[in-house]
Amino acid sequence: MPVHEERFAPGAPCWADVMVDDLDRARDFYGALFGWTFEDPVPEAGGYVMVRKDGHVVAGAMARNPDDPGQVNAWTVYLATDDVDETAARAAAAGGVFFLEPMDVLEVGRIAVGADPAGAAYGLWQSMEHTGTDLVDEPGALCWAESMSRDYEASTRFYADVFGYRLQETGEGGVQYSVARLEGEEPVAGIGAIPAQAAADVRSHWMVYFAVADCDAAADRVTSLGGSVVQPPFDTPHGRLSVVTGAQGETFSVMQLPAAAAEPAG
Structure with a gap:
């Protein structure tokens, strides 16, 4: 089983999360499809939910804000970085934009979310307590x-x-x-x-x-x-x-x- 608990190399896809209207419906769908289990939402993290496969953290989930027309039901891929602020500045200089400027997520890491010059949305993740997915290249990961x-x-x-x-x-x-x-x-x-x-x-x-x-x-x-x-x-x-x-x-x-x-x- 390819367990991946160390930090990901800067630039490597390290995490993915899904934003949906209904978290309970997502729990039923992905639980049946991949055998995922969903933890309880974390209020201090805006209701973010960690998703596990065989005990390993493999993805995240959150409910869409119905009052925000910019949010859609979608998966987001996160690229690892050792310095979110520096990478975000370099991305902006190269023509990227950011919807969520660099910010800390409790003590687990530092995040930013934006889009490249072609309009593809992606996230940046600087790990602290949370390095990213704990499982790769296995069914459900x-x-x-x-x-x-x-x-x-x-x-x-x-x-x-x-x-x-x-x-x-x-x-x-x-x-x-x-x-x-x-x-x-x-x-x-x-x-x-x-x-x-x-x-x-x-x-x-x-x-x-x-x-x-x-x-x-x-x-x-x-x-x-x-x-x-x-x-x-x-x-x-x-x-x-x-x-x-x-x-x-x-x-x-x-x-x-x-x-x-x-x-x-x-």
Whole structure:
């Protein structure tokens, strides 16, 4: 079991949380889909809820403020940093904007939330007591994240400048896609161009991927739980994946990693 309790390298996706209208409905949906358990909301943290898988913290959840038109039901990906303020300043200088300026979250960490020049929202996380997800690359845990952009050149330039991503173009057949590396050789994230044929309302965004033991079974379960399948399961060199939405319209992806193929569905 890939337990990850140490700090994530600066620039690596380290956390994801979901904002929804109804936390109880999210608890039912994700509990049945991934086997997640939800802790009680923390009043001093604005009602934020920590989510666990097999005892490990894997994600967060919060209720949307119905009086704030800027909030939508969506997943947010957080990139690790050793200094939120310095990284936010560098991001702003590179053309990014921030909706939530750097601030402390109790004693667990320091946060900022903004968007890159192409409009994809993301968060920054400077860990203190909370380093990020405790479990990776296991069914029900974070296994990949990527920025899908309406301005591919602007996005690749931004993340290379701000986070030091070393980008390798891997797209084929007219597809623009790069994998990002930091100091090591292992890819940490991806940056892709939204295809021209995509619907006009598909905006630049960060996509979060959660591992599953059986992609087809997970996609079927999503629909039975009130969600929908945006892109049916298909094979890639890195695993079988499907793009789905939760019961409240939030988009994410499920991915069957090659090593998970022999495990029971979950």
